[in-house]
Structure formats: structure tokens, C-alpha cells
Amino acid sequence: MRWTIEPKPKTKKIEALQKALQVDTITATLLVKRGIETYEAAKRFFRPSYSDLHDPFLMKDMDKATARIEKAISNNENILVYGDYDVDGTTSVALMSSYLKTIHPNIATYIPDRYDEGYGVSYKGIDFANDNGFSLIITLDCGIKAIEKVAYAKEQGVDFIICDHHRPGNEIPEAVAVLDPKREDCDYPYKELCGCGVGFKLIQALASKEGKTAEDLTSYLDLVATAIGADIVPIDGENRALAYFGLQVVNTNPRPGIKAILDQVKKTEFTITDVVFIVAPRINAAGRMKHGNYAVTLLTETDNNLAVKYAAEINNYNLDRRETDKRITEEALKQIEEQKEQERFTTVVYHETWHKGVIGIVASRLIETYYRPTLVFTMSGDKLAASARSVKGFDVYNALEACSDHIEQFGGHKYAAGLTLKKENYEAFKQAFEDVVSKTIDSDLLTPEIKIDDKIDLKDITPKFYRILKQFAPFGPSNMTPIFVTENLTDTGYGKCVGADKTHLRLTVTQPESSSNFVGIGFGMGDKIDVISNGKPFNAAYSIDENEWQGNVSLQLKLRDIKV
Incomplete structure (x- = not known):
């Protein structure tokens, strides 16, 4: 491992903060390294406040989103809350649907099938909405790249409100409203919200129309904190306040579904790390091994006894997931050993029978051994699907973008992404990915830091x-x-x-x-x-x-x- 000692900030800044806060030099140094240089900044850091949350209407299209939802409610329309099958997606759907049900009865949820429909908005989901009389779909944690699908829905008379936090492509879908702080034309002050965080801003905006504040929505923050931890977004700025208050809910009055999961372990106080390693894997396991609907059902359940029953089922899915990812990891490591290729800057493996629900976890496990940008492929329908994971400091999303000629579809973040491609393009893509990474990565990044x-x-x-x-x-x-x-x-x-x-x-x-x-x-x-x-x-x-x-x-x- 490389040990990198962070550069020491200027002594004057440390001494000034030390004096203002009456703390030791080490504490003052830690704070200045985190950009906290004044008493007021330290107060905000150590004592987050609901006033740290930004006005949701600073987000582009928020006015359009709230107006369309209010119109749907006044016209008694059916609203479909649609989200991805991972933790961020299912917590978002639980948050949005449970809030909307407090102001409108005609709310239903939809999670795409990981294997039948794949990631994000699907034609099958739009057809479901159209066939069942839903005139408005609100997407959470997905939709920013669903150009053709939103257009298709429009032809069917189904409107879209998109709540996403992924990087947009060159074109924005022609939805009624597109809420995404990463839009280049969005001036929202904080860019690093997770999908559930964007969903929270929408319910905050809706609640403000009724004279309610963010503090009145505290009971939803256990979901937001879970998503923040699971989606590995920065815990600074607005996310810090949301996670801080969300953890208070987790530890004092969590919703029955989250309480039922936490009760499975012997612990009295839970940190964000506990949420990541106890709650998140179980919620994820539903979508990986069975269906994301099970997670939404658990997270929206209000009856404690039923929540305990659902949590036990989801725990069993998680045990199955553990066995499956252990077996596939062993097979993938063996495959890498047998290839005995020349020194490579990437790890790319494929087997047609590997379980699509765990290939992302397997990619992370392979990085623990080989510490290279990693792709794990399996067969999905008539295409190959992969999960990508990266090493610290290297943007795998950009690398995939540079290989887009060989890819059918891709999306994600700097450190985690997903893609599909035609089977005949696998070898060409594998070489292209190796070429791009070898030319762009700093070799120091191939040693854990x-x-x-x-x-x-x-x-x-x-x-x-x-x-x-x-x-x-x-x-x-x-x-x-x-x-x-x-x-x-x-x-x-x-x-x-x-x-x-x-x-x-x-x-x-x-x-x-x-x-x-x-x-x-x-x-x-x-x-x-x-x-x-x-x-x-x-x-x-x-x-x-x-x-x-x-x-x-x-x-x-x-x-x-x-x-x-």
C-alpha cells in the first residue's frame, strides 16, 4: 500500500481555528483539511441544522414538477412512482410513494425486473402505466438518459417527471420536468445529492406549498441516510445534514422495515457504516436475487409484525447472495489465473452463467485482489451485460465513454457503472478498454493508497x-x-x-x-x-x-x- 500523508495546511489557519474553538492542534488540523476554517463553519459541521438545506426551488424544473403533481392531484389522475432496483432506487420509491399517499390516494409503485427489463426506464414499464390508466410517471434514480422512452410515453399520453442524479448525456429527455443537479443548466448549489436526495427535495417542495418545512419531513430521512451511505456519495454540504438527521431517525424511531433489519443484529447505536454493511446489502439482495418490489414492500410497511416477516425473507435472499457471489468470485479468480496474460491495466472476465445480480459485487471483490479497473460480464438475454468498478482516482465512466463504439448502452458514476454490448463485440471492447485505461491511468493508482x-x-x-x-x-x-x-x-x-x-x-x-x-x-x-x-x-x-x-x-x- 502507498501511504500518502495529506499536506499540512498553513500554520496560521490552524492556529486561528485552534484559538477560536479552543481545541488541540490535531483537531484543528483535521478541520482545516476538510475546508473548515472558521468558527461558523465548524459550528455548521459539528451541529448540522435544517437551515443548511437549500431551497428546493433553486433546482431547475422544480416549479414545473410541483405544478404537474398538483394538477394530477386536482384531476384525480393515477400516478406511478418508478425507480431502480438498487438501494438508492428502492428507498427513493418508498420515500416518494409513501409521501404522495398522504396527499393523494391514486399512487402505485413500479420497480423494473433486473433480468427482464434491465436498468432504468423500460418500455414494459411505460406499457404497464398506459394499460393501467397512469397518466404520470415519476422516476427516481433513473431516467436522465431515457430520451426515446420518454418520447414513446408521450405518444401514449403518459407524462414523465424525472428525478435523477446521474450525469446527463448530450440531450435531456423531453419530460414535463427533469430534476437533476448535474444538469449543466441547473444552478442548484449542491451537486452531489443521491437519487433519494433528489426525491426528498421534490417532497420538500411539495410540502412547502402546504406551509410545511423540511423538519416536518424528518421521518423520511432514515431512507435518505440509507441511500446516501449505500450510493457512496460525498458526505459534505447538504448530504451531511441529511445523513446526520437521518441517522438520528435510524437510532431513535426508524420505520418498521428498517427497524426489522436492524433488530437482526445485536447492536444499540448505528453509524452510517452500519447502515452500509447491515441495511444496504439486505435491501440490495431483494433486487439481486428476487425482485426490487420486495424491498419497497418492506420499506413502506407500517405494521411491525409484517415488517419482521418481510425482513426475514429479505435476509434469506441476502444469504443466497453471499453464497452466489463467493462462488462466482472464486470462478473469476481462477479464470484470471488461467489466462496468464501479459501485465494488464484492467481486469475483464466473462461467463455466460454468472448471476447478473451479483456481478457488481464480484467486480469489487476482484479489485481487492488485483486492484485494477474491473469489468465482470455475463449473458443477459441476447446481449452481454457487465458491471464496472474502478480504483480510487480513476474515472471508469469516462473510460467507457471512450469505448462507446463497441457498447450498446452504458451509464453510472466515476467509480461504478453498468453496460451492455453485443457478444460479437466483446473481444474488441475488451482490447479497447485496456488500451484506453493503459494510456490514461496514472500507474500509481494501481497500488492501493x-x-x-x-x-x-x-x-x-x-x-x-x-x-x-x-x-x-x-x-x-x-x-x-x-x-x-x-x-x-x-x-x-x-x-x-x-x-x-x-x-x-x-x-x-x-x-x-x-x-x-x-x-x-x-x-x-x-x-x-x-x-x-x-x-x-x-x-x-x-x-x-x-x-x-x-x-x-x-x-x-x-x-x-x-x-x-
Whole structure:
């Protein structure tokens, strides 16, 4: 791993903030590195407020969207809420449909079948709307590239309101309204909302017409926080406020569906990381293994007993998903080994029987081993479908765009995308993708990087320091968990490999002239045991967290890497 210590901000800025906040130098440094340089900025960071949320009508077409929904309600029209089958899509549909049902009875939901219809707006979905008397479709987390489909719907007399956060193409669909902060002609102040966040802005706008504020919509924010965490969007600006208040709902009064999932694990307080690793995989598993409708049903259920039943079903889908992605990952790794190709800058694998619902997870697993921009293909109908995942710092969406001559359809983000192509174009595409990546990627990006916030000593780690550090949460892109380096550590003699298969490292570290000892745990770092044995000094990169054991809570180092 590459250790990159973030450049130290100007001393004057650190000293000024330290004085204004009455905090230590390390805390002030962490804040300045996050762009927080004044007392007021720090107050907004540590104490988010509903006033941090922008006026939803600053988003282009918001006035048109609310006017069309109000017209639909006054004309007693049927409204279809349509969303993608992943976490962002299903939480968005749950949010929008449950809110609209409080003001209008004629609301239904539609999630496309991952295997029959694929990602985004489908002709089948439009036909369903037309056949069943829906004159308005509101899309969430999809639709920004559905040019032909929106035009087709228009011919059928079905209107569209699009709520999306993906990058638009050269053309915007001719919908009644297109809400997407990434539109070049949209002046909305915050560009990094997830799909559920855009949906929240729409219900905020609708509620404001009735004299309600964003705070009156707090009960919907457990859904928004879940989507923010799962979709890996930056947790700064407006997203930070939405995630902050959403986590309060998750921990105090979550909707029955989310509570039923959380009750499956023994934990009392949940962070955004818990939402990502506990709630999100289960919601995702419905769309991957069965159908996204199951997730929407769970997330909109108001009866606690039924929610527990649905959550148990979804948990079973998640267990199936785990087994399937483990098997396919093993097959993909074997395929890469057998290819024994020359040094490549990309990983591209294909098997026609691989489960389409887990190829994105498999792509992420392959990156853990080979750390290259990765594509995993399977057969989907008469085409090949792939999930793309990238390494930190490399825009895989742009790379796919450069290969678009070989692709039928693609969409996504900088680090995750999906595409389809004709089977006969697979080899040509594979070579084109390799060529583009090899010519454009900085070779340093092919080695995993640990970004280190600061160099500290063990004596700096105090309960007071950790209490302040905890308030930096929720963590995520643009506000990652602080990583520190401490040099010249030694193990006190208790270092050992732990876990059922002895793959984890547990040690107790000390430092010369320090009276402090800390337990360190390194998951998957059992092979580093030789680095710390026989009292050899070493450096460690780590974050700080709490360990609870038999009622005792103590600070520990969560090791990220160690070096001689």
C-alpha cells in the first residue's frame, strides 16, 4: 500500500481555528483539511441544522414538477412512482410513494425486473402505466438518459417527471420536468445529492406549498441516510445534514422495515457504516436475487409484525447472495489465473452463467485482489451485460465513454457503472478498454493508497480527543474516517494471529517515553505477524475506535497497514 500523508495546511489557519474553538492542534488540523476554517463553519459541521438545506426551488424544473403533481392531484389522475432496483432506487420509491399517499390516494409503485427489463426506464414499464390508466410517471434514480422512452410515453399520453442524479448525456429527455443537479443548466448549489436526495427535495417542495418545512419531513430521512451511505456519495454540504438527521431517525424511531433489519443484529447505536454493511446489502439482495418490489414492500410497511416477516425473507435472499457471489468470485479468480496474460491495466472476465445480480459485487471483490479497473460480464438475454468498478482516482465512466463504439448502452458514476454490448463485440471492447485505461491511468493508482490525515503519538490519544473525533461523523467520501500514523511502535509481546482461520492480527502497542498502551486489531493482516515480532520497531497507519468487551469500553487502534 502507498501511504500518502495529506499536506499540512498553513500554520496560521490552524492556529486561528485552534484559538477560536479552543481545541488541540490535531483537531484543528483535521478541520482545516476538510475546508473548515472558521468558527461558523465548524459550528455548521459539528451541529448540522435544517437551515443548511437549500431551497428546493433553486433546482431547475422544480416549479414545473410541483405544478404537474398538483394538477394530477386536482384531476384525480393515477400516478406511478418508478425507480431502480438498487438501494438508492428502492428507498427513493418508498420515500416518494409513501409521501404522495398522504396527499393523494391514486399512487402505485413500479420497480423494473433486473433480468427482464434491465436498468432504468423500460418500455414494459411505460406499457404497464398506459394499460393501467397512469397518466404520470415519476422516476427516481433513473431516467436522465431515457430520451426515446420518454418520447414513446408521450405518444401514449403518459407524462414523465424525472428525478435523477446521474450525469446527463448530450440531450435531456423531453419530460414535463427533469430534476437533476448535474444538469449543466441547473444552478442548484449542491451537486452531489443521491437519487433519494433528489426525491426528498421534490417532497420538500411539495410540502412547502402546504406551509410545511423540511423538519416536518424528518421521518423520511432514515431512507435518505440509507441511500446516501449505500450510493457512496460525498458526505459534505447538504448530504451531511441529511445523513446526520437521518441517522438520528435510524437510532431513535426508524420505520418498521428498517427497524426489522436492524433488530437482526445485536447492536444499540448505528453509524452510517452500519447502515452500509447491515441495511444496504439486505435491501440490495431483494433486487439481486428476487425482485426490487420486495424491498419497497418492506420499506413502506407500517405494521411491525409484517415488517419482521418481510425482513426475514429479505435476509434469506441476502444469504443466497453471499453464497452466489463467493462462488462466482472464486470462478473469476481462477479464470484470471488461467489466462496468464501479459501485465494488464484492467481486469475483464466473462461467463455466460454468472448471476447478473451479483456481478457488481464480484467486480469489487476482484479489485481487492488485483486492484485494477474491473469489468465482470455475463449473458443477459441476447446481449452481454457487465458491471464496472474502478480504483480510487480513476474515472471508469469516462473510460467507457471512450469505448462507446463497441457498447450498446452504458451509464453510472466515476467509480461504478453498468453496460451492455453485443457478444460479437466483446473481444474488441475488451482490447479497447485496456488500451484506453493503459494510456490514461496514472500507474500509481494501481497500488492501493492510504490517505493519512496526520502523524501523532500514542500520548495524543485521549478520551477527550476521541469524543471530539466521534463528532466528525457521519463519515464517508469528502469526510473519511481520520487515519493517523504513529512511528517507532513496538509490540509488548502479546501480538498474535486471531480469528477462526487466523487471518487477523491482534497486538498491544507501546511507544518509547509513552505510558500509554493500546490494543490494535488488523483485519486480514495476519500475514504481517513477522513485522511486529521479537520487539522490532514498526510504523502503523490506523483509525481509532472503541472496543466493547464484557461491559468494558476502551479505545483501540483499527490497523490499516503496518511497515517496518
